[in-house]
Amino acid sequence: MRVFTDFDPSADAKSAGDAAYTTERIRANLSGVATILAIASARGGVGKSIIAVNMAAAFALKGRKVAILDADLNSPSIPFMLGMKAPRHFPMIEGIEPASGPHGLRVISSDIFPGGEPAPITFLGDDGDSVEPVRPPLAEMSYNQALQRILAQSRFGTVDLMIIDLASGLDRLHTIASMVPLDGVLLLSHPSGLDATATRHTLEVAKFKSPVLGIVENMVGFNCDGCRSVRPLFPEGNLSAVARENAVPILARLGFEPRLADSSDRGALFIRDYATTPTGKALSDLAARLETILSARPRAAAPAA
Ligand SMILES: Nc1ncnc2c1ncn2[C@@H]1O[C@H](COP(=O)(O)OP(=O)(O)O)[C@@H](O)[C@H]1O
Ligand SMILES: [Mg+2]
Incomplete structure (x- = not known):
């Protein structure tokens, strides 16, 4: 079982x-963090974490200082995708020093807190109902409380960009938007009608509270070895119309690239190792577009208390 035993008790009190x-x-x-970008989606498995890792790497490879906050506290993926072996944070007086990833990435994740073997992490429901199995001290915390505690104790230091990898769902986006000043939100979606509809609903609500910069349409098709054409993976759900009607751009369209999934399972950085492939170039283009958009925006104000 994971326990957040190394939180600073005096700060908690x-x-x-x-x-x-x-x-x-x-x-x-967060005072030393220049820009905060959240990666969100209506539904799961659409590629948020892999995009978070590759965008972080793209900026780090350009010499920027980058932090990643893995806010998917139940199913953290960032340390695994970055190939961080037995990642550990460094407890400090009244704070947590992020773990060090490749290319100087500073990583905060529920996976870096010690507590024995990898094991499920559970939280109280926000309504106070416990979700089995819950054991102390997590039994005393909801997801929101745990995230707030992590934010209140993590020393992100001076970084150019912090990327927040969220768990899926509009609620998770609202939660983080109420805690930190978001400069941008990137929405991930599959092309299918099911996902496009869920993304439409998320976008219609999210755009009033969060600065949605655009959508990444992921896994649009598969160009198998020897195939003459790109084969669609999902039925066409018209995500372009969803984007257009909500006045946000589609910032990238990515095909299904088995080497991307393979790199993430090996803890290797696709954008570095396969920079010249079509998907590698599409990811670099996405990073460049994000940099242009983010640098043109005024800094976000702190959320209303
Ligand atoms: N374009 C893609 N091509 C191949 N595999 C992908 C692609 N996008 C994501 N994946 C893989 O799909 C899985 C789910 O992606 P992940 O980033 O974990 O989604 P999420 O964080 O939205 O739940 C991971 O194994 C990831 O490597
Ligand atoms: Mg994820």
Whole structure:
């Protein structure tokens, strides 16, 4: 079982029931972070984490200082995808130093907290109902409380870009938007009608509260070895219309690339190792477009308390 035993107890005691103190801690911890980009989606398995890792690597390879916050606390993927072996944070006085990934990436993830063998992480339901199996001390925390505690204690340091890899669902986007000033949100979607419809609903609500920069349509087709044409993987759900009607661009269309999945399972960086492939170039183009969009925007204001 994972336990968050290394949270700083004095900070916990101070922040318990003291919302202003927690807000101030989060503000202080993010004061050296120039830009925050969240990666979100309506549904799961659409490629958020792999895009988070490859965008982080793209910026790091250009010499930027990059942090990744793996906010999928139940199913963390970032340390695994980055090939971080037995990643550990470094406890500091009143804070957590992020673990070090390749190319200087600073990583905060529920996977870096010690607690024995990899095991499920469970939280209290936000309504206070426990989800089995729950064991102390997690039994005392909801997902939102755990995320807030992580933000209040993590020393991200001075970084040009922090990428937040969210769990799927609009709720997770709303939660993070209420805790940190988001400069941009990238929405991931499959092309299918099922996913395009879910993305439409998410976008219609998200765009009022969060700065959605655009959509990445992922796994649009498969160009198998020897095939003459690209074979669609999903029925066409008209994500382009969803984007157009909500006045956001489709920033990238990525095919199904088995070497991308293979790299993520091996903990290798696709964008570095396969830079000259069509998908490698599409990912680099996406990073360049994001950089252009983000650098043209004024810095986001802190969320209303
Ligand atoms: N374009 C793609 N081609 C091949 N595999 C992909 C592609 N996009 C994502 N994957 C793989 O699909 C799986 C799900 O992606 P992941 O990033 O974990 O999704 P999410 O974070 O949205 O749940 C991972 O194994 C990932 O490597
Ligand atoms: Mg994920």
